[in-house]
Amino acid sequence: METAKNAVNYVSDKVSEATSGASHEANKAVAKDSNASLGTRATAAKDAISDKFDENKSAASAEVNKQAATH
Structure with a gap:
């Protein structure tokens, strides 16, 4: 039973990792967009950093x- 729970958690973590990765890339693009306002770019940069942290956290959890x- 515990193995099945770990397998489900692994899949969930991998989905979360992919979602955070996509969000990171989108926010990174906004942060680099010279047509966006400075406030928008700063917020996107902050969000991109947060997304990258979430992506790495999900990847580590998935590996565990x-x-x-x-085993």
Whole structure:
């Protein structure tokens, strides 16, 4: 039962990792857009950093769940 739970958590973490990665790239593009206002660019840069942190956190959690599911 615990293995199944770890497998589900692994999939959930991988989805979260992908979502955060896509959001990071979108925010990074806005932060680099010279046509956007300075406030918009600053907010996008802050959000991109937060998204990257979330992406890395999800990747680490996914790896832990993957290891737990296979052992």
